[in-house]
Amino acid sequence: MSVGIRHDDLRRRNRAMVISAVRRAGQPSRTEIAATTGLSHSTISAISSDLIAEGILAQSKASEAGSLKRGRPQVGLTLNPEAAxxxxVVLSLNFLSVAVIDYAGHVVAEEQRRLTTLTLSRDELVGECVSIVRRRLEDPDxxxxxxxxxxxxxxxxxxxxxxxxxxxxxxPLTDIPFADILEREFGIPATMENDCNMMAVALRWRDPERYRDDFIAILLSHGIGMGLVLKGELFTGTHSSGGEFGHMIHRPGGALCRCGRRxxxxxxxxxxxxxxxxxxxxEDAEPTDVGDAEMRALAARAxxxxxxxxxxxxKAxxxxGYGLGSLFALIDPAPVxxxxxxxxxxxxxxxxxxEAIAQTAGGQHSKSIxxxxxxNELPLIREGCAMRALTFVDQEIFAPGAPVRTTATAMASHELA
Amino acid sequence: MSVGIRHDDLRRRNRAMVISAVRRAGQPSRTEIAATTGLSHSTISAISSDLIAEGILAQSKASEAGSLKRGRPQVGLTLNPEAAxxxxVVLSLNFLSVAVIDYAGHVVAEEQRRLTTLTLSRDELVGECVSIVRRRLEDPDxxxxxxxxxxxxxxxxxxxxxxxxxxxxxxPLTDIPFADILEREFGIPATMENDCNMMAVALRWRDPERYRDDFIAILLSHGIGMGLVLKGELFTGTHSSGGEFGHMIHRPGGALCRCGRRxxxxxxxxxxxxxxxxxxxxEDAEPTDVGDAEMRALAARAxxxxxxxxxxxxKAxxxxGYGLGSLFALIDPAPVxxxxxxxxxxxxxxxxxxEAIAQTAGGQHSKSIxxxxxxNELPLIREGCAMRALTFVDQEIFAPGAPVRTTATAMASHELA
DNA sequence: CTCTTTTTTTCGAGCCTCAAAAAAATCCTG
DNA sequence: CAGGATTTTTTTGAGGCTCGAAAAAAAGAG
Incomplete structure (x- = not known):
């Protein structure tokens, strides 16, 4: 059963509000934040001065450009890049890439590495991940x-x-608790995200106009994946990352899938x-790995x-189309x-x-879809991971006076419960 | 952008919490409520004495049965049936049924009526609904x-x-804003709900053990409908009631559907x-209406x-099975x-x-589904509607001092904003 | 240099929740 | 049957939070 709201939750949530407003708007003034959050100016003022004192936000004097208005000029608030x-860590076929991103969202370091993921043992694969993270963490520069x-x-x-x-x-390995492994190894909270979900997160971040409350990101690669945002929230299964669009049934008993089914x-x-x-x-031919270059050549020939x-x-x-049509029967059409x-x-x-979509229930508005x-999916996945991680930090820094793991600029007085 | 939490929201939400705790638990004591909501005893005490004073809750002295415990006996809180x-109003094929339900959830009056929905004009259909509601509202008994x-x-x-x-x-009529019509006619807030969604709501209410956070209700009748609860919330489309499971594509280009597609x-x-x-x-035969008796006879022959x-x-x-399999690819298996x-x-x-489910991605745990x-769907639909309406009332009575439309027992001082 | 305009901060008031203590209501024990 | 023991409920005071109004600050306009 859902839980009541305690009094101290209030501040925590409203701090969250302010931080996320700044993250989204880039350099909003206090007045702007008050408008978007619906909170009063006094509250915003109190919260933001707290956040500045804690080193989470910073003031950027120049409101830039059109400062031609009368009256006291607005003071832009920005995220302090050094706050955290x-x-x-993005792991894809034969490729491992790591990036360090500051609190404002800029990449400050990265490292990439080729490896043969299909043949590595469990320990080797985990070891590669751990050691590349360690190298970045221990970088003296x-x-x-x-x-x-x-x-x-x-x-x-x-x-x-x-x-x-x-x-x-x-x-070929299964059930590797990467998040727990890294967390134990480095003592840093970690999460393990699905690539397509991260694509969706990144798209929303890149183009909030177009990808707002409801949209679909479909990965067309070796396999078919999907990231789904419904009513402004990432849609995940109840047990797994969910949204296994690629394994919806197109033709019962049809072509052989990599998953072993038909x-x-x-x-x-x-x-x-x-x-x-x-x-x-x-259609029964064993699924084989096809390189990107070969796929491009194939498309050219086609x-x-x-x-x-x-x-x-x-046929693809x-x-x-039929898959999307079935999906649209469940969730209403959305940009893809x-x-x-x-x-x-x-x-x-x-x-x-x-043509296929037009044959389905979702196809009524087929043309408007x-x-x-x-x-290129990799940059999207990385951006999504970065945003996801930063959002977590935003959420955790809320806890008043208990920043999870911040720089020295933030007050480091109280300890975690 | 989501909005900040104001100070007065706090009380409103926590009142909501208490009311819904009472609605769910039936006759919980204050201590019990404090435990389930996570709020302190003092808060629960304050809120519940407010609610009692407003005539929304009532005390039921006897905590019944096993009052064999030491200490001050608990006082059960109940919903005041007269609070609202x-x-x-459930409209189904050739059948219109209305019920009046008190705040505690008991049916206090009902009326049912046969009519030929397929041939009624727009005005007649709307008229039937309006007049049956009017009769109930004007009932002098x-x-x-x-x-x-x-x-x-x-x-x-x-x-x-x-x-x-x-x-x-x-x-054959489309786009009838029933909710707006009734609302304007009687000045009572109204909503228009999908039958399968209400089935799901009712199932959850009937058997919260089994139908908790994730489950599916499928209507096997003339058409195929679905109500879906995911993560404890009713899943609806973004524009429509959504969940048109019956119109997911089973066989591209296959049998003729009532919706005109294949x-x-x-x-x-x-x-x-x-x-x-x-x-x-x-498979191309024109869809015809088949009576329930005929279907039962058919099943007997089969x-x-x-x-x-x-x-x-x-074949059905x-x-x-394949439809559920595709669905389970998206949302993970759940009880049906x-x-x-x-x-x-x-x-x-x-x-x-x-057998079909076992051929699909969701079928890995086929046996455990x-x-x-x-x-009988009708009682479920009505129960769901009742719960839905009562929940709305719960939500609106929260607004402190501004009960929407209550009995004389409730304070009727302040007016709506 | 003063007035106007807009943003930001300050301050007191009003609520809300909480913890602790008090009060209430019953059972248990000798 | 009186005096604990025990559990629930209410009361009380303290501390926080948000809000509105007013004040202060920081420019541009004239």
Whole structure:
């Protein structure tokens, strides 16, 4: 049963409010914050002077540009970049990348590393992650002692508590509690996030106009993934990261999917599916890894001549269209962002996709559904992880006088409960 | 952007907390409430004495039964039945039923009426609803001047603001803003709810052990509908009532659905679909209305001999199974309640349903998914509407000193803003 | 240099919640 | 049957929080 609101929660929540207003608006004045939060000027004034004293916010005198107004000029409030830092760890096929991000959201350090994720043992894979994090934390060039949170992003299924990877296409291993491992190793709170969810978080951050309360991010890559934002909140399953759009059933008993079942959307629209259809290997052909370059070449051939390559993309579009149609029957249509290497071939996919959607319940407004494409998923995933981690820090710094792990500028008096 | 918490919100929310605790627990003591809400005894004491003074709660001396404990005996708090009343209006095929329910949730009056919904004009249909409500409101036998809210339930699609019926199988008419109409006519706040959503609300209320945070209610009747509760909240679409499970695509380009499209789950599992398959009329046969008695006879024949009737139920199970499988790919498996006349034939449906689910991503734990059946949807819908309306009243009575529309026992001093 | 305008801070009032103590209501024990 | 023992409920005082109004601050306009 949901719990009552205590008196001290009030301040905590309103501090949260102010911080997130600053994070979103960039450099809002106190007056602006009062307007967006609906709180009184006095409250905003009190809270922001607290936050400034604690080193979380900073004043940026110049309100820039059009300061042509009469009256006392507004004072912009900004996030103090030194208030804290977060680290993102993105693990994808044969690739591990880490970045350190300051509290204002700027990358201050990064490191990338190639490795063969498919063949590494459990200890090796975990070891690689731990050691790359350690290297960044121990970097003498940089004061990263203030890293307050780590967000890991991984392709695959994570649990709903954001603690563990349950399954991933990048490794045969399962159930690795990465978040717990890093947390124990470094004593820094960590979470394990699903790649497509992070894509959605990043899109919302990049373009809040377009991706606001309801939208869908679909990863078109080796596999098919989805990140879903409904009513302004990331939609996750009840036990897992959820939203396994790629494994909705397109054709019962149909083509062989990488997951071992038959007829999933992915078995028609994943890179391997497009590839085997283009090569006319049959729908039961074992899924194989196809490089990005090869996929781009395939798309080029499909654009050139009307052969099996084009047909393969047509089938992918059909599967995606019917899948989206079923999804739209459940959640109402919403803007869609197509991300990943096959999003660059969206011109080949779109016609049959729209045709299929038009055959479904969600297709009533088929024409009004808009698609956007973004061929490169990695930057999005990292941005999403960064925002996710920073938001956690925002939430934790609220606890008055009990900043989780901040720089010396913040008061470090009280201890954690 | 979400809004800050004002100081007076605090009291309002905590009052809400207390009221809902009483509604859920039936007759909790103050101490019990303090425990479940996490608020202090003093706060609960203050709030509940306010609520008693306002006539919203009442004390029931006897804590009944096992009062064998030492110490000062607990005083049970109950909802004052006279604090307010609500009305439910359930509109289904050829049937209109109304009930008046007191604040404690007991039916105090009802009226039912047969009519031919499919042929009534817009004005006639609206007129029937208005006049049946008026009759109940003007009933001299009963003091129903305190009706504080009306909840309408209807089969079909409603808008997400719960104002209008957008589409319904019980009438060819569309876009009727029932809630606005009743609200204007009687000056009583009203909402328009989707039938399956109300089924879900009622199930949760009936059996909170089983139907708690995540579950699915599926209506197996003429059409196929769904009510979905995720993370303790009713899941609705962003524009409409959403959850059009029946119109997820089972077989692209497949059987003709009542909605005019092809291959929907409903086109295999709706009553008309089972009927036409059993009668071997072909998958393109025009959907026809089939009576409940005929469906029961059909089920009996299917149980008797292994003929086309049994095959029709098998196909229905397959469609439902693949549909559920796709759904479970998105939201993780959850307990399912099958409601409606065909739920009584679930024994015929279950085998192929489970087999189909096992072929899907959600089917990993296929065996652990549990199904419950309830052949009669109408009582559930009415109960759901009642709870929904009462919950609204709970929310509105919170506003301190501004009860929306209560009996004379409640202080009626302040006016609405 | 003074007036106007706008932003920000200060201050007192009014609530709200909380912890601790007091009061109330019953059972238990000798 | 009186005096604990025990548990629930109410009372009380303290501390916080937000709010509105007023004051202070910081410019531009004339």
């Amino acid at each position: 830092a977060v680290m993102t 940089l004061d990263v002692r203030s890293v307050a949170r780590i967000a890991l992003g991984i392709q695959g299924i994570t649990d709903s508590h954001a603690r563990a990877m349950l399954w991933s296409p990048i490794t 007829g999933c959307v992915e078995a028609y629209a994943g890179n391997y599916a497009i590839w085997r259809n283009a090569m006319q290997l049959g 654009r050139e001549t009307d052969g099996p390559e084009r047909e393969a993309y047509r 579009g059909e599967a995606l 962002a197509m991300v990943g290497v096959s999003a660059a071939a969206f011109d080949l996919i779109e016609p049959s996709l729209r 808009s698609f956007d494409t973004e061929p | 009343a609500v009305m439910t 009963l003091d129903v001047r305190s009706v504080a809210r009306i909840a309408l339930g209807i089969q079909g699609i409603t808008d997400s603001h719960a104002r209008a019926m957008l589409w319904s199988p019980i009438t 291959g929907c789950v409903e086109a295999y599992a709706g009553n008309y679909a089972i009927w036409r398959n059993a009668m071997q009329l072909g 149980r008797e001999t292994d003929g086309p009737e049994r095959e029709a139920y098998r 199970g397959e469609a439902l 309640a099958m409601v409606g006349v065909s739920a009584a034939a679930f024994d015929l449906i279950e085998p192929s349903l489970r 549990s199904f419950d059946t309830e052949p």
